[in-house]
Amino acid sequence: KAGVTQTPRYLIKTRGQQVTLSCSPISGHRSVSWYQQTPGQGLQFLFEYFSETQRNKGNFPGRFSGRQFSNSRSEMNVSTLELGDSALYLCASSPGQGDRNIQYFGAGTRLSVL
């Protein structure tokens, strides 16, 4: 079974631009979560989608948004990029609603904002 796939692996953008990151979950998984990883703040939860609905949201500004499609693939969008948005963005999928479920992570998209 293929793992969680994130594309692209690397991105370079300039301040003020917007960016879209993509995540394909493990086949059969319906929950997708996004995390931001930085050296200073560590791993921080962005949001979670289940069956195309945002179920949970972390403490990030409205410039960060996401969506989930009917095939469970998810995209994350960051508008008006700031230097501080440079980070590794990780996507994780899990089978469903159970809070005991393991989250399986992709390799991440490394975003550099210049």
Added chain:
Amino acid sequence: AQSVAQPEDQVNVAEGNPLTVKCTYSVSGNPYLFWYVQYPNRGLQFLLKYITGDNLVKGSYGFEAEFNKSQTSFHLKKPSALVSDSALYFCAVRASGSARQLTFGSGTQLTVLP
């Protein structure tokens, strides 16, 4: 609110010696606890979880963790360290029946010296 503390940024151990990576948590209600490992330029790989039952949990690659409710700890252990175990280790917690996202510790860099 839930939180995780990993008190050691760095742990060094000689190959063949036992290793311990410490984790304490704070959560309302019953905790679900997880350990993940991250290798350079990779996402997080699941190692093991505690949901309920035996306090000693066995996971991948010979790792195990001991849940201690009175000390609110979930330390990761391995009887004999390998150089290939060198990586960044994260402890995470989720409260049962509540918000779904994982809250991660700040990570512990484990270095196994040959």
